[in-house]
Amino acid sequence: MIDSLYTAMIFITVLSSIITLVIMNSFTLLSRHDRLCFVIAFVLVAVCTLLEWAQVRSDGRLLSCTWLHYLIITLEFALSPTIPFIFVFAIRPQTPYKIISFVPTINFILLMLNLRFRFIFYLDADGFYHRGKFGIFYVAALGISIIYLFTGLILLSRDYHSYNLDAALAVTVFLVLGTAVQLYDRKYMVDWPVITLSAIMILLFYSSLISQSDEMTHVLNRNKYETDCRRLDKKACFITFDINDFKMANDLNGHSFGDKVLRRIADELIEVFGPYGRIYRIGGDEFCAVLTKNYGNAQALITEFNGRTAAVTIDGTPLPGVSIGYADFDPAKDTIESVTALADKYMYRHKENKNS
Numbered sequence: 122m123i124d125s126l127y128t129a130m131i132f133i134t135v136l137s138s139i140i141t142l143v144i145m146n147s148f149t150l151l152s153r154h155d156r157l158c159f160v161i162a163f164v165l166v167a168v169c170t171l172l173e174w175a176q177v178r179s180d181g182r183l184l185s186c187t188w189l190h191y192l193i194i195t196l197e198f199a200l201s202p203t204i205p206f207i208f209v210f211a212i213r214p215q216t217p218y219k220i221i222s223f224v225p226t227i228n229f230i231l232l233m234l235n236l237r238f239r240f241i242f243y244l245d246a247d248g249f250y251h252r253g254k255f256g257i258f259y260v261a262a263l264g265i266s267i268i269y270l271f272t273g274l275i276l277l278s279r280d281y282h283s284y285n286l287d288a289a290l291a292v293t294v295f296l297v298l299g300t301a302v303q304l305y306d307r308k309y310m311v312d313w314p315v316i317t318l319s320a321i322m323i324l325l326f327y328s329s330l331i332s333q334s335d336e337m338t339h340v341l342n343r344n345k346y347e348t349d350c351r352r353l354d355k356k357a358c359f360i361t362f363d364i365n366d367f368k369m370a371n372d373l374n375g376h377s378f379g380d381k382v383l384r385r386i387a388d389e390l391i392e393v394f395g396p397y398g399r400i401y402r403i404g405g406d407e408f409c410a411v412l413t414k415n416y417g418n419a420q421a422l423i424t425e426f427n428g429r430t431a432a433v434t435i436d437g438t439p440l441p442g443v444s445i446g447y448a449d450f451d452p453a454k455d456t457i458e459s460v461t462a463l464a465d466k467y468m469y470r471h472k473e474n475k476n477s
Contacts, residue, residue, distance in 0.1 A: 127310055129175040134314045138167040143323050150331050152260065159213030160172040165204050166272060166320050170313040182248050190244060191236060198241070198259050199229050202266040208271030208320070209456045213280070216273070224269070250307075260304060267296060274326070281330050282391045282400070283337045288329075292322045308391035335402040337380060338387035346401040346409060350457045353450070358416035359409060360423065360447040361395070361464045362386070363472060367406040370441050381435050386443065389433070393426040409461075419447045444472035 142163050144155065172193055203225040210216050235241040240255040257321045274289035299315025333345040341349075364370075366384060371379040383406065390400045390408055398412035412419060423445055433440040446468025452459040 126188055127177070128174065130310075130314060132168055134170050134317045135167045137317055137321065138163045138170075141324065144205070145324065148328055155211050155216055155327075157299045158207055158214075162204055162207040162211065163320060165200050165207070166313070166317055169197050169200050169204070170317065171472060172200075176250065180249055184403050187248070189242065194242060194250065195232050195236065197321075199225075199232050202228050202259075202262040204316070204320075205266040205270035205273075206450065208323055209424070212277050212323070213273055214370055224262055224265050228259065229320070231258050231262075263300070263304075267293070267300070270296070270323075274323070276329065277327070282395060283336065284341070285326060285330060288326050292319055292326060295319060297323070300312075335387075338384050338402050340387045340391065340400045341401050342401065343403050349399065349401075349411065351464055353411070353413075353457065354452050355413060356416060356452070357450045358412040358419045358447055359420055359450055359460050359464045360412065360445060361403075361461070362390070362405040362408040363444045363468055364412070365442040365444055365472060367441060370438075374436070374438060378438070382441060385433060385435060386430070387442060389426060389429050393422055393429065397422070405461065409464075415451065423447070444468050446471055 142160060145159060147152070148156075151159070154196075176190070176193045176197065179193065193305050206221045206225060206451035210221055227476045231241060235253070240253045241259050242256060243251055245251060271293040273290075274293060277285070277420045278284065278286045278289045296315065296319040297422040299314050299319070333341055335342040364382065367379065367382070370382060373418050383402075387400065387402065387409065392409060394400060394410040394412060397414040397416070398410055401409045401411070403409050415422075426445075427443075430443060446466065448460045448467065450454075450457070
């Protein structure tokens with residue numbers, strides 16, 4: 122008889138997916154595409170959880186309809202590797218459809234063949250599930266899908282300039298360890314609770330990235346800047362940047378050119394200053410770098426940044442110049458307001474000198 126504790130765990134796991142879908146309605150930053158993909162993924166997680174429960178409940182029972190037992194296991198095995206691909210498509214919609222469908226399609230074909238040849242799994246005379254001689258095919262499909270999910274999370278983190286990279290690694294490790302336990306010994310039926318928790322973590326990870334990042338440039342946004350400033354309790358250097366004649370460049374070359382300028386400036390800021398702190402977009406054409414490492418070398422980094430941007434052209438047009446000012450912050454004697462005001466003062470003086 123199936124263990125009542127396992128049944129309770131399955132009920133809680135499915136309920137967790139349902140509650141997550143309800144809560145997700147309040148995530149206003151999710152696009153329609155994101156929301157639809159997450160709904161499909163969580164529904165599949167809940168369905169697979171119930172399918173595994175049905176399979177465990179059927180194990181060892183000589184069902185009059187043995188095909189139903191095979192169908193339950195086949196559906197779970199067919200859907201399981203599909204779920205990570207759907208999550209990746211949710212968080213990185215530029216992923217090609219062919220890549221998303223290749224592994225699940227091959228896995229599905231093999232499972233259909235298994236209904237005839239029983240080489241991936243089979244039921245013995247007593248109705249118990251057993252892994253077939255080539256059960257490794259399903260394990261490989263599941264492993265590839267997890268690797269693909271890990272790659273998607275890493276690429277997503279890189280899209281947002283490696284913010285929360287440690288979270289992407291942690292989610293993947295948790296997922297791998299949780300599923301490996303059951304692959305090693307099926308008596309530890311923890312895979313779908315682990316997958317459900319991992320799915321919730323992925324949703325939180327993605328929501329965190331888009332809520333704290335600027336949509337255009339993927340650097341951190343103004344809200345994140347103000348939050349981090351309130352928490353800053355160590356020495357740092359505040360560097361402010363303002364793109365010269367940005368409105369004029371927009372008017373002359375079009376807003377698409379302006380968007381490209383903002384993204385390229387952000388990329389260069391990340392390349393030069395990113396290893397030493399965080400980069401924020403704090404206004405339309407204004408950025409700020411808060412360096413908490415190597416903050417005494419701000420001038421050298423600014424010189425490097427100026428050299429890099431001077432060599433950049435976009436659609437044959439030179440990148441507009443950038444006015445820069447900076448000031449050091451010491452929590453023992455300075456306030457954020459005084460330091461940022463000083464950095465802005467130097468930045469605007471720089472701008473005036475360029476215009477004179």
